[in-house]
Amino acid sequence: MPKGHLLYFFLIPGCCFLCPTISKAQSKGSRDISYITSGGKLNPLQAIMDIRHYTISLDVNIQSKSIDGYAEVELILNQNTDTILFDLVHLLTVHKIKVDGKDCLFEQRNDKIFIINKNFFSKGKHKVWIGYGGEPPVAIRPPWSGGFTWTKDSAGNPWVAINCQLEGAKLYFPCKDHPSDEPNEGVDLIITVPKGLVVAGPGLLKEVRKGEEKVSYHWKTQYTISNYCVVFNIGKYVVVKRNYTTIHGNTVPMEYYVLQVDSAQAKRVLDVKTRDTHILEKYFGEYPWVKEKIGLAEVPNPGMEHQTMVTFQNKFDYEIIGGQDYSANLFHEFGHEWWANKVTNKDWAHMWIQEGIDTYAEALCMQEIGGPEEYTKIIDQQKRRISNKVPIVQADEGITEGQTYSRDIYFKGSFFMHSLRYLIGDSLFFPTLKKLATDPATTYDNFVTTNDVEKLFSQESKIDLKPFFDFYLRTTQVLEFEITEENYQSYKVKIKNFFMPIPVEISTPEGTRRISIGKEGALIKSSLPPRIDEKGYYLKKITYL
Numbered sequence: 001m002p003k004g005h006l007l008y009f010f011l012i013p014g015c016c017f018l019c020p021t022i023s024k025a026q027s028k029g030s031r032d033i034s035y036i037t038s039g040g041k042l043n044p045l046q047a048i049m050d051i052r053h054y055t056i057s058l059d060v061n062i063q064s065k066s067i068d069g070y071a072e073v074e075l076i077l078n079q080n081t082d083t084i085l086f087d088l089v090h091l092l093t094v095h096k097i098k099v100d101g102k103d104c105l106f107e108q109r110n111d112k113i114f115i116i117n118k119n120f121f122s123k124g125k126h127k128v129w130i131g132y133g134g135e136p137p138v139a140i141r142p143p144w145s146g147g148f149t150w151t152k153d154s155a156g157n158p159w160v161a162i163n164c165q166l167e168g169a170k171l172y173f174p175c176k177d178h179p180s181d182e183p184n185e186g187v188d189l190i191i192t193v194p195k196g197l198v199v200a201g202p203g204l205l206k207e208v209r210k211g212e213e214k215v216s217y218h219w220k221t222q223y224t225i226s227n228y229c230v231v232f233n234i235g236k237y238v239v240v241k242r243n244y245t246t247i248h249g250n251t252v253p254m255e256y257y258v259l260q261v262d263s264a265q266a267k268r269v270l271d272v273k274t275r276d277t278h279i280l281e282k283y284f285g286e287y288p289w290v291k292e293k294i295g296l297a298e299v300p301n302p303g304m305e306h307q308t309m310v311t312f313q314n315k316f317d318y319e320i321i322g323g324q325d326y327s328a329n330l331f332h333e334f335g336h337e338w339w340a341n342k343v344t345n346k347d348w349a350h351m352w353i354q355e356g357i358d359t360y361a362e363a364l365c366m367q368e369i370g371g372p373e374e375y376t377k378i379i380d381q382q383k384r385r386i387s388n389k390v391p392i393v394q395a396d397e398g399i400t401e402g403q404t405y406s407r408d409i410y411f412k413g414s415f416f417m418h419s420l421r422y423l424i425g426d427s428l429f430f431p432t433l434k435k436l437a438t439d440p441a442t443t444y445d446n447f448v449t450t451n452d453v454e455k456l457f458s459q460e461s462k463i464d465l466k467p468f469f470d471f472y473l474r475t476t477q478v479l480e481f482e483i484t485e486e487n488y489q490s491y492k493v494k495i496k497n498f499f500m501p502i503p504v505e506i507s508t509p510e511g512t513r514r515i516s517i518g519k520e521g522a523l524i525k526s527s528l529p530p531r532i533d534e535k536g537y538y539l540k541k542i543t544y545l
Helices: 260-284 328-335 352-370 372-384 408-424 426-438 450-461 466-473
Strands: 049-061 066-077 081-087 092-099 105-109 112-121 124-134 147-152 158-163 187-194 198-200 204-210 214-221 233-235 237-245 251-259 294-298 310-312 319-321 324-326 479-487 490-495 502-508 511-517 522-525 540-544
Touching: 066 081, 081 124, 092 105, 092 112, 112 124, 198 214, 198 237, 233 251, 233 294, 237 260, 237 294, 251 260, 260 294, 260 324, 260 328, 260 352, 260 426, 310 328, 319 352, 324 352, 328 352, 352 372, 352 408, 352 450, 372 408, 408 426, 408 450, 408 466, 408 502, 426 450, 450 466, 490 502, 490 511, 502 522, 511 522
Parallel strands: 049 187, 251 294, 294 310, 479 540
Antiparallel strands: 049 066, 066 124, 081 112, 092 124, 105 112, 147 158, 158 233, 187 214, 198 233, 204 214, 237 251, 319 324, 479 490, 490 522, 502 511
């Protein structure tokens, strides 16, 4: 996700139609969705189901800013239940529901759909078909405040984008809105728009059906995918293509859905993206979605990490780093293909993993194209943006996206990786980081938590790093160094809030050396008071006593 404030029914036997119950916050006509967020404590009715596949088929009426169609959800129940529960914003109205081909009773209230069977839905596989439609929420400040963006490009053509990470995909289709469950067998997305427009979506384009006035695009991904990445964008696009050869020698199509009016910019964007892919593969392994595509779509707001169709908008304005074009927006969102889409948090409580490590990837890019000085420069910029008011890991589970989201998950998360790199050294840090991004135990269907990341780095370094992870991520403390002159030209360096021995660079007129400071501290011989961690590997406060 972009970094906040960055510079750069029908009657049936035994059933009846239940009118939706509208809560006070959702009073008739209310379009307020400011209270909506994704995740949180998993509802027991949703904990018993495993989402396997979504099919979403919608007709998009640009003139009325509405959608109409259906969603079909394939799922597995791990026990019998009288209720199947999905999330859907109250602004969209459900018309009909079928479970395994049979009409069923339902109730829509509190941004949820309760599908009811007094005789119980049995344990095992089920297919739920939901017909619905209406005017979805309009984005107020996309992508941070989500919804649909209905606008026009500079030539006056319709241009539509969707963002829903904060609120979840329930803003436009019925789903189980929790990061711990993704459709293991992928998604089919069938979007119908006025003829002459193009739909950009996730996965592979399977079919384009052209009618007299409308055209339908069928996008399909067979990979597991976060529900907030199951989105589409509509515009007067042209598709500029090239092939990319991965680090393992696989050929992947690179496709840029760029507005027709901006098509002259496409080559430069793809050149940057090709370079960025090489850098990301060097540190994190092969591009994760080799069976599909490296996709990019131009949108009217800052970009997002939508899987295999990352969105991008920087008005084609680049920084020049080491003589090369660089776009922070383009790099950051693309980096999420590894950190968020491939390595996925089990709960929003651990969102720092995707945002912090991806932000650290930007520093590694600076190192590649600009050298050590640019790496140091961006790390210093990130450190200065840390507010450190709330721990970036507030709990192990049950946290909403809104509760965890702050700029610290980016900048403190990145600086934590910088500190960890110094603590264990490059020879351990980089192979372990790549293992985190490539090991089947921590990728694709297997979601991760902070504890999983800690255990991997502890295992590979043979150091118990839990105290270090807890100190940095679960508190707002910084290292408190105390320096006391013990005797003539003799100084004691202690860590007031000591939690484990850590290596520290100590600088004196005699030179700089790396020493381990334990609970008792370290005695330093020096003609002047020693200087601590001058290169800034740690968040710290220094007191001379």
